[in-house]
Amino acid sequence: MNNFTVEATELTRLYGGREAVSNVSFTLSKGQVLGFLGPNGAGKSTTMKMLTGNLAPSNGSVKICGIDMMESPKEAKALIGYLPEMRPLYKELTVDEYLTIAARLHRVSSGSIKKAVEVAKERCGLGHMSKRLIENLSNGYQQRVGIAQAIIHNPMVVILDEPTVGLDPIQIRDIRALIREVGAERSVIISTHILPEVEMVCDHVQIIDKGKLVFNGAIDVLKKHRIGNKLLIGMHNAPNTDEMLKIAGVIEAENVSAGLMRVRFADDAAPAESIVQTAVKNGWGLYQIAPDQTSLEDVFVQLTYQEQPVAEQTAA
Numbered sequence: 145m146n147n148f149t150v151e152a153t154e155l156t157r158l159y160g161g162r163e164a165v166s167n168v169s170f171t172l173s174k175g176q177v178l179g180f181l182g183p184n185g186a187g188k189s190t191t192m193k194m195l196t197g198n199l200a201p202s203n204g205s206v207k208i209c210g211i212d213m214m215e216s217p218k219e220a221k222a223l224i225g226y227l228p229e230m231r232p233l234y235k236e237l238t239v240d241e242y243l244t245i246a247a248r249l250h251r252v253s254s255g256s257i258k259k260a261v262e263v264a265k266e267r268c269g270l271g272h273m274s275k276r277l278i279e280n281l282s283n284g285y286q287q288r289v290g291i292a293q294a295i296i297h298n299p300m301v302v303i304l305d306e307p308t309v310g311l312d313p314i315q316i317r318d319i320r321a322l323i324r325e326v327g328a329e330r331s332v333i334i335s336t337h338i339l340p341e342v343e344m345v346c347d348h349v350q351i352i353d354k355g356k357l358v359f360n361g362a363i364d365v366l367k368k369h370r371i372g373n374k375l376l377i378g379m380h381n382a383p384n385t386d387e388m389l390k391i392a393g394v395i396e397a398e399n400v401s402a403g404l405m406r407v408r409f410a411d412d413a414a415p416a417e418s419i420v421q422t423a424v425k426n427g428w429g430l431y432q433i434a435p436d437q438t439s440l441e442d443v444f445v446q447l448t449y450q451e452q453p454v455a456e457q458t459a460a
């Protein structure tokens with residue numbers, strides 16, 4: 145018996161003979177927040193629907209806390225809270241009425257419903273909105289109601305499709321804090337297009353492209369891709385790139401703009417000190433030397449451009 149909260153094994157979904165999701169496998173444990181990234185149409189929503197038992201896979205299986213979704217859907221679904229891309233809100237109800245129905249649907253025992261509604265409202269910052277009609281709430285507050293219904297039964301796995309879309313910066317901060325809080329004791333999967341969000345709230349990342357996982361690993365591994373091995377060097381009397389290439393460890397040098405050079409160094413090299421010494425010795429007028437971070441967007445583009453899927457990667 146393992147401790148996985150989610151086990152997806154070789155999940156595949158065909159639409160009209162075309163694979164929208166192809167052979168996706170991964171596991172999630174208690175205390176993990178997984179960010180699910182991918183371009184439009186990559187297969188994120190399709191995967192989430194299979195994980196939550198809302199769509200049958202053409203092949204493969206899903207287990208939630210060891211319970212097979214196909215064999216025991218009721219039991220497996222009871223362990224999941226789900227906020228789909230399109231929020232399933234009954235706008236003519238008040239927040240309290242809606243959350244009470246959500247608690248019943250999630251089989252919270254009748255004696256515990258009141259308390260469950262209070263706790264979910266409290267966690268989502270909805271305490272002062274109890275009697276408001278959902279249709280009169282702002283987009284951000286409606287999103288909070290959507291998240292409240294997903295956590296009302298205190299599920300082991302919370303799956304949120306684009307949870308911060310349409311929220312203002314303060315609401316985004318609050319919702320991210322809530323995701324981290326829930327993720328500390330449960331498992332959370334969020335899909336998002338917002339790359340920095342993944343760095344802020346997730347400890348694990350998956351990138352899906354054309355239905356295939358192209359990255360599956362710890363956030364540290366993604367950050368490593370990001371920081372890379374480049375330096376940006378500003379000099380008042382910049383030499384030509386050949387001079388820079390003479391420094392041990394430097395394997396590439398390019399002029400970015402007047403006086404600004406980008407150098408790439410070998411994985412096992414740390415040439416910054418030699419560059420500073422050489423610059424001083426030769427009077428290059430060094431005024432800046434700093435790591436050159438690849439933007440997360442660039443990392444994402446690089447990864448989704450790869451031809452072959454990458455196997456599970458772990459932090460070194």
Ligand SMILES: Nc1ncnc2c1ncn2[C@@H]1O[C@H](COP(=O)(O)OP(=O)(O)OP(=O)(O)O)[C@@H](O)[C@H]1O
Pocket residue numbers: 159160164182183184185186187188189190191
């Ligand atoms: N019901 C359907 N019938 C046919 N094709 C579908 C259906 N649902 C999704 N697809 C196709 O499957 C692929 C994956 O779609 P999916 O909605 O899972 O992507 P996504 O990553 O969630 O995209 P987005 O970020 O735009 O929501 C797309 O090519 C889409 O057109």
